[in-house]
Amino acid sequence: MEILHKKDIAQGGFAxxxxxxxxxxxxxxxxxxxxxxxxxxxxxFVYLSDANFVPNGETGMHPHKxxxxxSFMVNGRVLHKGTMEDGKILDEHEIQVxxxxxxxxxxxxxxxxxxxxxMIQMWCLPEISGQNDGYKKYTLxxxxxxxxxxxxxxxxxxxxxxxxxxxxxxxxxxxxxxxxSYMAYIxxxxxxxxxxxxxxxxxxxxxxxxxxxIEDSHIILIHTKE
Numbered sequence: 691m692e693i694l695h696k697k698d699i700a701q702g703g704f705a706x707x708x709x710x711x712x713x714x715x716x717x718x719x720x721x722x723x724x725x726x727x728x729x730x731x732x733x734x735f736v737y738l739s740d741a742n743f744v745p746n747g748e749t750g751m752h753p754h755k756x757x758x759x760x761s762f763m764v765n766g767r768v769l770h771k772g773t774m775e776d777g778k779i780l781d782e783h784e785i786q787v788x789x790x791x792x793x794x795x796x797x798x799x800x801x802x803x804x805x806x807x808x809m810i811q812m813w814c815l816p817e818i819s820g821q822n823d824g825y826k827k828y829t830l831x832x833x834x835x836x837x838x839x840x841x842x843x844x845x846x847x848x849x850x851x852x853x854x855x856x857x858x859x860x861x862x863x864x865x866x867x868x869x870x871s872y873m874a875y876i877x878x879x880x881x882x883x884x885x886x887x888x889x890x891x892x893x894x895x896x897x898x899x900x901x902x903x904i905e906d907s908h909i910i911l912i913h914t915k916e
Contacts, residue, residue: 691896692894692895692896693886693888693892693893694729694894695891695892696710696712696740696892697891698727699711699712700725703741705747705748705749706749706750706801707741707742707743707744708741708742708744709739709740709741709811710740710741711728711737711738711739712729712739712740712875712893713728713729713731713736713738713873714726714728714736714737715731715736715737717736718736718737718813718815729895731912732871732912732913733814733851733912734851734852735812735813735855735873735912736813736814736815737811737812737813738810738812739811740808740810740891741809741811742806742807742808742809743766743768743799743800743801743806743807743809745803745804745805745806746800746801746802746804747800747801748798748800751772751796751798752797752798753794753795753796754788754795754797755792755793755794756790756791756794756816757790757813757815757816758789758790758813758839758849759787759788759790759797759811759812759813760787760788760811760812760813760814760839761788761810761811762784762785762810762811762857762877762910763780763781763783763784763807764783764808764810764877764878764908765782765807765808766801766803766805766806766808766809767779767780767781767801767803767807768780768799768800768801768807768809769799769800769801770797770798770799770800771798771799772788772795772796772797773795773796774788774797774823775827778827779802780799780827783830784827784829785828785829785830785836785838785857786826786827786828787827787838787839787848788823788824789816789821789822789823789825789849790816791816791820791821791822792821793822793823794823795823810875810877810910812855812910814853814855816849816851817850817851824849826848826849830857831859832861833859833860833861834858834859835856835858836856836857837854837855837856838855838857839853839854840852840853840854840855840915841854852914852915852916853912853913853914854913854914854915855912856910856911857910857911858907858909858910860903860906860907860909861906862879862903862904862906863902863903864903865900865901865902865903866900867899867900867901868898868899868900868911868913870897870898870913871913872895872899872913873893873895873912874893874894874895874899874911874912875892875893875894875909875910876890876892876893876894876907876908876909877891877908877909877910878890878907878908879906879907879908880903880904880905881901881902881903881904881909882901882902882903882904883899883901884898884899885900887904
């Protein structure tokens with residue numbers, strides 16, 4: 691099991707965002723520099739940033755095409771503006787998934803509050819080009835995983851992909867196992883992962899995963915299915 695710590699990633703950002711880019715797939719972003727310790731993705735999962743909006747900060751209106759953009763609010767909230775579902779509020783522990791297909795979409799995510807917030811943003815490449823754009827929204831379930839991405843072409847609740855993303859919210863003392871290749875990012879609490887303690891801000895990857903929550907915890911799990 692490999693571990694990447696957020697504290698070891700250089701601070702970056704743009705507009706009203708400060709972020710640490712934990713996952714940057716070389717197929718998309720090009721060859722990494724020697725100082726770039728970010729992980730490559732897996733399957734069609736190509737990017738993960740752990741971002742903080744400054745008070746009343748915003749991304750600014752910008753386009754995406756042939757990319758699926760996933761936003762998970764860890765703390766605080768954002769006001770979503772754009773060509774899909776304009777005006778929605780994304781509250782703490784909610785997730786929005788925007789599919790950028792053949793037409794593409796415009797969006798601006800805005801921190802409406804005078805305090806800093808925290809959002810995880812992930813990107814996945816659609817497996818079929820020219821699909822319809824779309825928008826879905828989710829709320830975390832307690833003591834289980836909430837699937838927010840991946841499935842067959844007939845999937846209704848999620849956008850289709852062989853790459854799956856689930857976000858788990860678990861109380862202290864919960865146990866679960868996962869027997870295949872995985873990538874996982876902890877966004878709250880402490881977890882015993884394959885006998886090693888990991889915590890908020892740790893990105894892990896490997897084969898087969900056995901978890902026990904030391905504290906109330908949130909974890910993003912990425913994996914693939916044929």
